[in-house]
Amino acid sequence: MLCSILKPLLIKAAIIRDFHSAKSTQVLKFFTCASCAERVRHEKLCDRLVSDVSLDILKNSAVMDPDTPATVPPVLYMDGPLAGALVDPAGIHQNEDGSLSLSLCPSCKSAS
Numbered sequence: 136m137l138c139s140i141l142k143p144l145l146i147k148a149a150i151i152r153d154f155h156s157a158k159s160t161q162v163l164k165f166f167t168c169a170s171c172a173e174r175v176r177h178e179k180l181c182d183r184l185v186s187d188v189s190l191d192i193l194k195n196s197a198v199m200d201p202d203t204p205a206t207v208p209p210v211l212y213m214d215g216p217l218a219g220a221l222v223d224p225a226g227i228h229q230n231e232d233g234s235l236s237l238s239l240c241p242s243c244k245s246a247s
Contacts, residue, residue, distance in 0.1 A: 169226025170243035181244040182228070185216050185235040192246070193220040 164177035170193060212218055216235060217227070226238040 166238050167223050167225035168240040168243055169222045169237040170239055170246075172223040172226070173240055175240040179241055181239045181241065182236045183239055183244065184230075185237060188237055188239075190217065190220050193222055 165174045166177050166180050167173070168175055210219055210221065211224055212220060212222070222237065228236045228238065230236055
């Protein structure tokens with residue numbers, strides 16, 4: 136009889152524990168990839184220094200041309216290390232030493 140009472144309680148406790156771990160604030164954290172602007176789980180974050188990334192693949196020379204049609208996304212950075220790069224500002228961070236880092240998802244990290 137005691138076993139038949141304890142078993143459902145143990146199962147319930149396990150379900151509650153699993154629910155809490157699946158919904159913890161750490162698991163639910165997301166970041167924005169600087170390159171593709173996707174929202175990605177924080178556990179997959181890869182921070183790369185701007186100096187370590189080939190920004191040529193993120194630049195669109197047509198964007199720097201004033202005669203470019205309005206269908207091309209605007210470039211937020213016209214000078215500095217990110218000049219002409221099509222990046223999402225939510226994925227760019229300034230480090231304590233003043234250097235810039237890009238938050239990248241695994242796909243964009245492997246492409247850079």
